[in-house]
Amino acid sequence: METRELRYFVAVAEELHFGRAAQRLGMAQPPLSRAIQQLERRLGVSLLDRTSRTVTLTEAGSVLLREGRAALDAVDAADRRTRRAALAANGDSPGLVLVTKAGASSELLAELLDAYAAEPGAVAVDVVLCGIGQQERLLRDGRADVALLHRPYDSTTGFDTEDLTTEGQVLILPAGHPLAGRAHLRMADVTALPDLPMPRWPRRDGTYPDGPGPEVRDHAQLLQLIALGRAAAVLPESARTHLRRDLATVPVLDAPQVTTVIAWPPHSRSRALAGLVRTATALAAASLEPASP
Amino acid sequence: METRELRYFVAVAEELHFGRAAQRLGMAQPPLSRAIQQLERRLGVSLLDRTSRTVTLTEAGSVLLREGRAALDAVDAADRRTRRAALAANGDSPGLVLVTKAGASSELLAELLDAYAAEPGAVAVDVVLCGIGQQERLLRDGRADVALLHRPYDSTTGFDTEDLTTEGQVLILPAGHPLAGRAHLRMADVTALPDLPMPRWPRRDGTYPDGPGPEVRDHAQLLQLIALGRAAAVLPESARTHLRRDLATVPVLDAPQVTTVIAWPPHSRSRALAGLVRTATALAAASLEPASP
DNA sequence: GGGCATCGATACCCCGCAGGTATCGATGCG
DNA sequence: CGCATCGATACCTGCGGGGTATCGATGCCC
Numbered sequence: 001m002e003t004r005e006l007r008y009f010v011a012v013a014e015e016l017h018f019g020r021a022a023q024r025l026g027m028a029q030p031p032l033s034r035a036i037q038q039l040e041r042r043l044g045v046s047l048l049d050r051t052s053r054t055v056t057l058t059e060a061g062s063v064l065l066r067e068g069r070a071a072l073d074a075v076d077a078a079d080r081r082t083r084r085a086a087l088a089a090n091g092d093s094p095g096l097v098l099v100t101k102a103g104a105s106s107e108l109l110a111e112l113l114d115a116y117a118a119e120p121g122a123v124a125v126d127v128v129l130c131g132i133g134q135q136e137r138l139l140r141d142g143r144a145d146v147a148l149l150h151r152p153y154d155s156t157t158g159f160d161t162e163d164l165t166t167e168g169q170v171l172i173l174p175a176g177h178p179l180a181g182r183a184h185l186r187m188a189d190v191t192a193l194p195d196l197p198m199p200r201w202p203r204r205d206g207t208y209p210d211g212p213g214p215e216v217r218d219h220a221q222l223l224q225l226i227a228l229g230r231a232a233a234v235l236p237e238s239a240r241t242h243l244r245r246d247l248a249t250v251p252v253l254d255a256p257q258v259t260t261v262i263a264w265p266p267h268s269r270s271r272a273l274a275g276l277v278r279t280a281t282a283l284a285a286a287s288l289e290p291a292s293p
Numbered sequence: 294m295e296t297r298e299l300r301y302f303v304a305v306a307e308e309l310h311f312g313r314a315a316q317r318l319g320m321a322q323p324p325l326s327r328a329i330q331q332l333e334r335r336l337g338v339s340l341l342d343r344t345s346r347t348v349t350l351t352e353a354g355s356v357l358l359r360e361g362r363a364a365l366d367a368v369d370a371a372d373r374r375t376r377r378a379a380l381a382a383n384g385d386s387p388g389l390v391l392v393t394k395a396g397a398s399s400e401l402l403a404e405l406l407d408a409y410a411a412e413p414g415a416v417a418v419d420v421v422l423c424g425i426g427q428q429e430r431l432l433r434d435g436r437a438d439v440a441l442l443h444r445p446y447d448s449t450t451g452f453d454t455e456d457l458t459t460e461g462q463v464l465i466l467p468a469g470h471p472l473a474g475r476a477h478l479r480m481a482d483v484t485a486l487p488d489l490p491m492p493r494w495p496r497r498d499g500t501y502p503d504g505p506g507p508e509v510r511d512h513a514q515l516l517q518l519i520a521l522g523r524a525a526a527v528l529p530e531s532a533r534t535h536l537r538r539d540l541a542t543v544p545v546l547d548a549p550q551v552t553t554v555i556a557w558p559p560h561s562r563s564r565a566l567a568g569l570v571r572t573a574t575a576l577a578a579a580s581l582e583p584a585s586p
Numbered sequence: 587g588g589g590c591a592t593c594g595a596t597a598c599c600c601c602g603c604a605g606g607t608a609t610c611g612a613t614g615c616g
Numbered sequence: 617c618g619c620a621t622c623g624a625t626a627c628c629t630g631c632g633g634g635g636t637a638t639c640g641a642t643g644c645c646c
Contacts, residue, residue: 001296001368001371001372002295002296002297003294003295003296003368004295004633006368006371017593018593018594018595019592019593019594027633027634027635028634028635028636029593029594029595030594030595030596030597030634030635030636030637031633031634031635032634033594033595033596034595034596034633034634035633035634037595043372043375043376043379044376044379045375045376045378045379046379047375050593050594050595051593051594051641051642051643052592052593052594052595052640052641052642052643053592053593053594053641053642053643055593055594058379058382059378059379059381059382060375060376060378060379060382062378063374063375063378063562064371064374064375064378066560066562067367067370067371067374067375067435068371070367070370070371070560071364071367071368071370071371073367074360074363074364074366074367074368075294075296075299075364075367075368077360077363077364078294078299078357078360078361078363078364079294079336081356081357081360082336082338082340082353082356082357082360083336083337083338083353085338085352085353085356085357086336086337086338086339086351086352086353088352089351089352089353142360157453157559157560158451158452158453158559158560159451160450160451266450266451267359267363267450267451269356269359297604310622311622311623311624312621312622312623320604320605320606321605321606321607322622322623322624323605323606323607323608323623323624323625323626324604324605324606325605326623326624326625327604327605327624327625328604328605330624343622343623343624344612344613344622344623345611345612345613345614345621345622345623345624346612346613346614346621346622346623348622348623587646588645588646589644589645589646590643590644590645590646591642591643591644591645592641592642592643592644593640593641593642594639594640594641595638595639595640595641596637596638596639596640597636597637597638597639598635598636598637598638599634599635599636599637600633600634600635601632601633601634601635602631602632602633602634603630603631603632603633604629604630604631604632605628605629605630605631606627606628606629606630607626607627607628607629608625608626608627608628609624609625609626609627610623610624610625610626611622611623611624611625612621612622612623612624613620613621613622614619614620614621615618615619615620615621616617616618616619616620
């Protein structure tokens with residue numbers, strides 16, 4: 001199977017429309033049709049059910065969509081990491097690319113960057129702040145070397161990780177809300193707030209689940225909506241530090257603990273990455289035992 | 294980057310010889326040379342340093358060798374899993390392929406297969422017994438769905454895992470050996486056995502590390518050598534059950550604990566696999582608390 | 587229900603490139 | 617110094633990837 005065929009199939013499987021897929025690929029529709037037929041013939045498998053009006057994935061087709069994306073990411077990663085290795089060998093030390101969600105763990109990140117920069121042999125660290133759910137992708141296809149993720153929100157499957165910090169969660173709500181004065185809450189209290197529904201985050205494919213809450217794409221939007229009294233949200237307590245004045249927080253005792261982890265692709269061999277991870281774990285251990293000798 | 298180019302490069306990088314690589318690929322040498330040049334030009338990166346007598350990998354080349362192998366495995370996995378999904382959809386339920394080392398964890402495996410077969414909706418499970426260090430590969434390129442691995446011997450990076458059992462290790466030695474009567478030993482005692490050196494296992498690439506011990510490829514060979522008084526070995530205590538009469542075992546108190554884990558590729562979606570994993574973890578939990586209601 | 591627009595499949599053509607053979611040029615060795 | 621080895625170069629050929637034109641099926645709308 002060639003990557004070209006995989007790219008073609010993924011495009012068609014995502015668009016479910018040969019014409020649009022061909023357009024996206026910058027080619028005409030007939031050769032695309034032929035390439036997909038050829039792929040199906042070579043695999044001996046029917047990937048798409050097509051009438052002249054609709055295209056749908058077969059069972060096998062949806063498997064190939066998932067596996068094919070992963071394979072293409074792996075090929076992209078090989079490409080990018082090879083280029084970067086060549087730069088590194090030429091002395092143009094390319095540094096590390098660290099990716100994390102915008103508006104999360106900022107103190108931890110600042111501490112980490114400071115501590116790492118003070119290490120001997122430290123290289124430059126580019127910080128990429130990306131939208132929700134994008135980190136995995138960047139890490140998988142080689143655009144980033146390392147990420148800060150938050151379990152259980154982010155999936156860490158397929159990566160090596162080290163736990164850094166664990167924290168509880170707090171409910172964020174408008175300052176004037178009746179619940180704002182409470183010392184603490186339970187999840188049952190939170191889900192029973194008809195006037196302040198939980199916002200809906202986009203799924204991987206960019207669509208939103210159904211529900212009463214407003215649709216949000218990032219933290220700034222979210223906080224704005226909360227300030228307007230249109231929503232409430234449960235976030236890790238570290239979010240509290242940088243919160244606007246017009247928002248209140250109340251600990252939610254039985255919300256799941258959120259663990260910030262540092263994650264990187266398995267079988268990475270970079271000395272710089274190893275140093276950053278070592279610094280991060282040392283920092284985490286130190287903050288657990290502040291009275292160490 | 295096309296998979297064809299990657300396959301060519303991996304072949305050359307492994308052989309470090311264009312002629313042999315071309316032979317392995319079933320093609321002539323000149324087009325291979327050209328393809329590699331073209332790959333280097335497209336990447337803008339020098340991958341190989343070649344004189345007319347020797348070929349060596351550059352820094353970037355060894356990165357591409359590692360990443361390229363992973364990418365090719367991912368492509369192979371996409372191929373195989375798509376084919377299997379098509380079989381499954383046709384009603385030819387292909388079952389699951391479980392891979393484990395020959396001669397390890399046999400009771401656990403038997404229990405697991407029995408318990409799973411009794412579950413409603415269980416599918417057939419093919420068991421593949423493979424050589425040391427081959428499981429990872431099979432799991433990564435789609436030839437197997439699930440594996441029983443043994444930490445810390447096997448690397449589990451890049452897979453999802455659940456711990457099943459943990460056990461200590463024992464020294465295996467000829468029945469007549471002076472140490473055979475001891476109640477227990479320490480690692481220091483074991484490494485100080487000049488007459489019974491530890492055997493040497495092959496590395497990933499099939500070569501052996503240097504050292505005094507004999508070279509072994511599987512457990513049968515190993516046990517034969519021990520019976521002959523030519524070696525001793527430290528193995529998980531579960532190995533004891535199926536041991537030959539002419540071998541003795543002594544617990545090694547400070548040897549690292551060995552954990553048997555069930556491992557599968559991340560983002561697997563198979564119901565059958567989920568059922569097998571559930572059965573395995575339930576079994577492990579039950580054996581920890583045999584007095585459950 | 588018939589005309590029509592939409593969309594994937596088919597037919598046919600062309601040229602780029604993958605792969606082959608012959609040969610060159612460099613290099614280590616006896 | 618001649619020779620064997622091995623990668624690079626030169627040149628040729630055929631397959632197949634990609635293009636345009638068109639067909640055939642199907643849902644839609646008046």
